[in-house]
Amino acid sequence: MRSIIIDWLVDVHLKFDLSPETLYLTVNIINRFLSLKPLPRRELQLLGVSALLVASKYEEIWPPQVNDLVYVTGYTYDEKQILVMEKTILGNLEWYLTVPTQYVFLARFIKSAGPDRVMENMVHFLAELGLMDYDALNFSPSLLAASAVFTARCFLNETPAWTDTLKFHTGYSGHHPMECSEVLVITHSRVGEEGKATSCVQQVFRT
Template identity: 55%
Template sequence: MGSRNLVVSYQQQPREEAKQKTFVPAEGRNRRVLQDIGNLVNDRVSLQGKKPTTEVVDIAVARDVRAPAATKAPAAATKAPAAEIKKANEKQRLEDVIVISSDETEKSKPVSRRVSRKGVKTLTSILSARSKAAFGKAEDTVVDIDAADVTNELAVVEYVDDMYEFYKLTEVDSRVHDYLQSQPDINGKMRSILVDWLIEVHRKFELMPETLYLTINIVDRFLAVKMVPRRELQLVGISSMLLACKYEEIWAPEVNDFVCISDNAYIREQVLAMEKAILGKLEWYLTVPTPYVFLVRYIKASIPSDKETESLVFFLSELGLMQYPVVVKYGPSKIAASAVYAARCTMDKSPFWTETLKHHTGYTEDMLRDCAKLLVQCHSAAAESKLKAVYKKFSSDDYGAVALLTPARSLI
């Protein structure tokens, strides 16, 4: 109804402006609200003491609509004394309201009622009451995590739930399955070394977090469809990061920057050729829901949340990205949810898994325990591992030194 009233107001605006110019001085008019247009006839009083000639015309029109065709008053009868006009206006304001209906049979039917807005229940309030009655106390435990962002247009509160429902449906298309069996020259350890190096490059260039997750996704999906010799594995890595930078960054590093960071192991033409090959194999499909897409939402649903918990979630998530078994066994949304669950267990937050997290992730605590255990094992072994890019990154004060925290005992 709101959009319909708005359209009606736009259609009637030129008529209202024409009426102002013809009958009433501009300073003698009062702006009418949308709900009154076409329904109520108000008594307009001229500020300059002039006769309200518009009331003569409006009353005549109103009477013509209410009266049957056979009993319409002649045009000459509209010139009534001012007292009679004022009396008619007061009577109409209290009793007669013309109802505008799309049904042709209802257009000419007058309805007599008093206009009152007190105690009127909107459809939204009725549906909310019914929903609360139907779900009971269980629904009350789910916190509205978007309440503070209602006025933030970038948060797209109206669509965010539908967006993440779509992400959950489409994550299967971009999910990485076991591909090392088709790669005779590459194994899981080589992949971990590449990812560890890419994390260092990512931090060196000070890139966005989205870029790192998309880079690793591009590498895995390309290796799943194209056999790559060992000597070109690093070339696949820098070409994938170049693509991710072009997709996510405002100021992307240049090709020569990646050539230099790889110690001139490849030339510029090789990087561009590999970039073209990757895009061809992936059919330019780069808009994919990575774990980072879900991490942002799930961290927001982890109430209460703080900077330390957020850093710990990203630490566990990046440790998981380095492990080939984690990436091929679990989807992006489950890796993200498991990182949040493992972080809450590490921080000993009670409860470990809330109704709000269950509602927004779609996972129960039992569904996440196996993946969370793998992430905690990675946390336990990070200090002794030879691949220390993630550990050093999250041992710094910039990330609250969360890598130095004791791993969750409940998941070891």
């Protein structure tokens, strides 16, 4: 259910033309909140859209209006419910929103890998797929970002897959990204399975 909500949030953040920083912070907020206060399945979409509101207010100049967020949920929740959940999120997280998300590391690591638009798109594709995978929560944001670069280079047959420059700028030697890379590869393979081919993340990077 978590992966379905996050995939839906990818679509919502694109509809509102929000920044990647907002998406990654939204997922970070969801993960931290659920680690403190598990919710029943019926409230996960409410958590997701409220986390998007919190992240948008932090990252965006013009965050979405609450009534617009009510609309994208199909009127499953009203404005009051979203605002109450927003307050609950901020209270549980003690208003701590300045956190190093995976996106913070991606730009630097991609630059260190060299200018290559195909590889850059592949890295972002893998990183966003990783947002949906529960197993990815076992890894730090910096390692997830490094592993997305490593995995993309492997997919594109770049040699060596892990250069000295990448070792220096990421702080990880070649074996560090491998375990996390396995998670990304498995997630990538699942996307093409029957019933999962409509992933919003996949559709974004097809265009």
